[in-house]
Amino acid sequence: MSTPVDIDQSRQGLGGVLLTLLAYAVALLMFFPLFWMLLTAFKTEQTAVSLVPQLFFTPTLDSFREAMAQGSTYNHYAWNSLVTAVGSTLIGLVLTIPAAYAMAFYPNKRTDFTLVWMVSTKFIPAVGVLIPIFLVYRSLGLLDTRFGLLMLYTAMNLPIMVWMVYSYFRDIPKDIIEAADIDGAGVLQTMVRVILPLALPGLASTALLVTILAWNESFWSIMVTNHEASTLAAFIASFRSAEGLYWAKLSAGSVLAVAPIVVLGWCAQRQMVRGLTFGAVK
């Protein structure tokens, strides 16, 4: 893509170099905390808290071993994260696809209102619904269950999912639906055979984004689970109280929790912008 600054750059040699340096500096600043965490994770607890922070040291895997060894807790929490993130995404897609389909291809007077209402549920502060949800979950026996957490994540991500899928469906020309109509295809048939294959890339990136969001969620995981269904995010948050100041171990745990998601995030960078702005920016 040819952009204005491209033109400037090719002309101004010195300015170009300065700009490049600035870009590297910004990237370094953004990356440094993660780098430092990674470094700390490979230190022993003693080197981690040496009064002069060490940049060069003999790396050790002890912290990783310890973080993972506590009665295989890491695997337990990682499994919970995986089940709740992927499960909520799948259930979300099942609810989202028909809804977005109806709104994109058969809009009526209430469609705009529905879309705005969905965004407005995002104004709700989580603490504002904490107690009612806690009470319902207690009486239904859903506290500290993976299923309970999974349902909360589904609801949390529904507005974003519907908006995203809706915006992808809207990009599909209406003629295709009309053609399917004329050929006598039923609604379900049109959706499954015609629309879904066309929207597959969009659906995939939606799924990727909400999986990341669910994986990173911590408030509900801390509030409605205890141990049985806790996710990695809750595990990391609990470090402070339970483990005192074991920084190397905390860092190792964090690295393990972050690694899968950073990889996914890199694959989905463009889609994340679209999703987080409810399709306003493509």
Next chain:
Amino acid sequence: MTEAMSSIESPNRSGGPPRGRATRVRRQRVRAAWLFLSPMLIGLALVAGWPLLRTLWFSFTDAELNDLAAARWIGFENYLLYEDGIWYGVLADPDWWNAVGNTLYFTAVSVSLEVVLGVIVALVLNAKFRGRTLVRAAMLIPWAIPTVVSAQMWAWMLNDQFGILNHALMVLGVLDAPLAWTADANLSMWAVIMVDVWKTTPFVALLVLAALQMLPSDCYEAAEVDGIHPVRVFFRVTLPLITPALLVAVIFRVLDGLRIFDLVYVLTSNSASTMTMSVYARQQLVEFQDVGYGSAASTLLFLVISLIAVIYLYLGRRQLGVSR
């Protein structure tokens, strides 16, 4: 139902199947559309709408967490009550107003910084240079990782004894003695803002970058031919064109900022100097187990957010309309 039907866009005005069939097909479509929509709407209403109403109801009672059955209706007493010459209730609680002030301060400062830095970063990333893809990917890291993790990470870097930040600043000669970033009442809010800016500037930058890449290049060429200074070009051409994208970024950041919880909670816990509205409400609800009072605070928080969102959308409606 009929109303909904009549407003459905007719799929083919001319040259479609016979009229009778078209109506039947259309009716079938409308029914299917509602059938398709309802599971999602019901699901969302159950998880988002109903609990909110229940919180609203709790806010008018003296409910306590360990004995909710004994809750009595007490009207507006949780909000404001005048008794024996003393004002009670959330609205008379200085801690609440402190939390409101903190939240507004945090939101205003962090969103302003994020917008300014985000635009600068986006302009830089929009330029062509070696390793641009890698730099863009690195930019994304801060918000691809969970807030609790980045909060812990920063807590470690900001640690007063062993933190790298104090060490770096002392080596550079900026500081004489280490600072207790997260514990010192004067600094902790800035620590929170700093981490939030680090975490979400990339979000703003990516949004602005997306807008920058859609700009037409011919007005820039014209400006260059006319020899207009790049800074002026930015303020006269670029900025007006990316304003819609900026407004979208701002509303999302403002809504997130007003609800901020996890970052503050992990970094500074319940400290008064950083207590936000969400942290205040959680403390009342969970730690003091005062469901009625906490619900009143939650309701007020929701009202504040809605009010700001509505005002913002109303003021920015013309600009936001452009971005659609």
